[in-house]
Amino acid sequence: xxxxxxxxxxxxxxxxxxxxxxxxxxxxxxxxxxxxxxxxxxxxxxxxxxxxxxxxxxxxxxxxxxxxxxxxxxxxxxxxxxxxxxxxxxxxxxxxxxxxxxxxxxxxxxxxxxxxxxxxxxxxxxxxxxxxxxxxxxxxxxxxxxxxxxxxxxxxxxxxxxxxxxxxxxxxxxxxxxxxxxxxxxxxxxxxxxxxxxxxxxxxxxxxxxxxxxxxxxxxxxxxxxxxx
Amino acid sequence: xxxxxxxxxxxxxxxxxxxxxxxxxxxxxxxxxxxxxxxxxxxxxxxxxxxxxxxxxxxxxxxxxxxxxxxxxxxxxxxxxxxxxxxxxxxxxxxxxxxxxxxxxxxxxxxxxxxxxxxxxxxxxxxxxxxxxxxxxxxxxxxxxxxxxxxxxxxxxxxxxxxxxxxxxxxxxxxxx
Numbered sequence: 001x002x003x004x005x006x007x008x009x010x011x012x013x014x015x016x017x018x019x020x021x022x023x024x025x026x027x028x029x030x031x032x033x034x035x036x037x038x039x040x041x042x043x044x045x046x047x048x049x050x051x052x053x054x055x056x057x058x059x060x061x062x063x064x065x066x067x068x069x070x071x072x073x074x075x076x077x078x079x080x081x082x083x084x085x086x087x088x089x090x091x092x093x094x095x096x097x098x099x100x101x102x103x104x105x106x107x108x109x110x111x112x113x114x115x116x117x118x119x120x121x122x123x124x125x126x127x128x129x130x131x132x133x134x135x136x137x138x139x140x141x142x143x144x145x146x147x148x149x150x151x152x153x154x155x156x157x158x159x160x161x162x163x164x165x166x167x168x169x170x171x172x173x174x175x176x177x178x179x180x181x182x183x184x185x186x187x188x189x190x191x192x193x194x195x196x197x198x199x200x201x202x203x204x205x206x207x208x209x210x211x212x213x214x215x216x217x218x219x220x221x222x223x224x225x226x227x228x229x
Numbered sequence: 230x231x232x233x234x235x236x237x238x239x240x241x242x243x244x245x246x247x248x249x250x251x252x253x254x255x256x257x258x259x260x261x262x263x264x265x266x267x268x269x270x271x272x273x274x275x276x277x278x279x280x281x282x283x284x285x286x287x288x289x290x291x292x293x294x295x296x297x298x299x300x301x302x303x304x305x306x307x308x309x310x311x312x313x314x315x316x317x318x319x320x321x322x323x324x325x326x327x328x329x330x331x332x333x334x335x336x337x338x339x340x341x342x343x344x345x346x347x348x349x350x351x352x353x354x355x356x357x358x359x360x361x362x363x364x365x366x367x368x369x370x371x372x373x374x375x376x377x378x379x380x381x382x383x384x385x386x387x388x389x390x391x392x393x394x395x396x397x398x399x400x401x402x403x404x405x406x
Contacts, residue, residue: 062261066268070309077310084310089271091264 041227049113063099073197075190078153122225130218140208147200281305285388294323297345331381331390332365338372373400
């Protein structure tokens with residue numbers, strides 16, 4: 001048989017069920033395209049922050065969904081349920097800590113990621129949309145950090161959020177109504193927890209996933225940024 | 230060195246690295262999965278404790294009883310982080326020669342609340358039409374067993390009952406711990 005015209009079989013050509021799935025979804029080719037992309041100047045530790053953030057975000061989503069199995073967003077129950085998670089439920093303290101420390105790690109990695117992009121100048125030209133979507137992601141992530149901080153409803157959480165929502169009143173004209181909208185009233189209370197919980201568990205994660213999708217799409221469109229000069 | 234040999238060497242390193250990545254990823258995933266599963270299945274391993282005793286009413290009230298009477302009882306319950314008083318209804322039934330027995334109103338078929346219907350002299354479950362006699366024996370309908378009798382006792386002239394749930398859709402009465 002003449003095999004000259006058939007594509008060469010190597011380890012990157014999917015076979016079996018992978019071939020079946022790939023010919024119907026193209027997911028394997030997409031994955032290989034992303035993982036096997038040549039990087040000018042070779043791989044560097046400086047390039048890991050984006051992937052690190054993606055994995056941390058995934059970890060936050062998983063631990064967050066599990067914590068919501070026991071957490072109740074109300075001023076009567078928030079502290080009780082968080083204490084129940086930490087002190088009674090198996091692995092509760094571990095998952096809660098992972099979620100809390102993961103949040104801190106994300107903020108640290110965000111600034112490393114941004115610093116690397118800035119220093120390497122890899123926000124210019126065809127990567128401008130990548131930078132812009134990253135700016136939105138920064139704002140959304142800080143929003144997650146701010147809204148998540150209130151949810152345990154202990155003194156530290158209460159006063160941090162009281163200060164944070166008081167700063168909002170400094171905005172001219174719309175400051176005070178915006179503060180009331182965010183708090184669900186003039187003072188911090190059970191409606192504030194509900195609002196922060198909705199932002200933290202529904203609104204911001206939805207927007208984050210959308211913007212991360214866009215961010216990754218722009219990475220694939222613009223290609224590698226190149227070496228440090 | 231010839232070019233094909235070099236390519237061959239690179240492929241080797243690449244497949245080793247992806248194997249390493251896959252192995253480490255698998256281990257991390259498994260280690261992460263264990264606390265997640267333990268966390269989510271915690272209520273299955275940590276059921277609320279012993280069923281407690283509740284007051285039904287003074288025995289004198291039930292002395293001249295000739296038909297079942299419903300009584301609402303308060304049950305101390307602990308669900309997860311919340312301890313509360315739950316209400317449930319039971320039927321006090323005359324058991325001949327001045328004895329009383331207490332029946333759970335939870336249908337042994339699928340758990341609806343059974344009602345005593347005086348006109349028909351029967352307990353009738355409104356959901357699927359199971360019927361029972363005055364003393365709780367099964368007459369007709371889908372239930373597989375009689376109404377569940379609850380453990381009861383008289384203390385200082387007060388009728389007390391130990392409320393329990395029993396497994397549904399079972400011909401035998403089996404308590405759910």
